[in-house]
Amino acid sequence: MINISEIANEKIKEMLAAEETPNLFLRIGVKEGGCSGFSYGMGFDDEQHEDDKVIEYSGLKVVVDSDSLKYLNGLEIDFKESAMGGGFTINNPNASATCGCGSSFRTATEAGNPAADPC
Template structure:
């Protein structure tokens, strides 16, 4: 369902090791907002709900809420350590439009809000 590159997995595992709360995992999701309709949500969490779907990707526990899953199913996460311009990138095969920075997107079936004239 979700793919995480080796470089992104390594960076996420490193970041998880730095957390002081035990049993942390990667939480992915989307929220309404951003110039294209939806924004990605990615962070660490230690609590699951009955509304969550759990998966193991590259030995990382990944949790996604059921409402977000159709919007990011097939998401590919990568990480590039390129100094100031590096970081995590998202490639979403469901996105029909994205903003210039890649932080927000729109899909054909979940259009969110109408596309603005410019981002």
């Protein structure tokens, strides 16, 4: 369902290890908003909900809320190094348009929604 590259997995694990809160995991989600209609949420959490989907990737616990699942099927998360540092990249096959910054998207079902036009 969600694919996390080996390098992204290692970077996330390094970041989790630097935190002082026990039992943290990566939470990935989608919420309405952003200049393209939906925006991604990715951060650490230690609270799991009844309707969450839990996925394990080489020792990394990833949790996705049930409402976000339909927008994240096939999502690819990678980490790219650059001269300016590095950062996570997201490739979502469900997105029909994305914002220039890559943090928001819309789906084909949102294409007729004027509020969901890309920036």
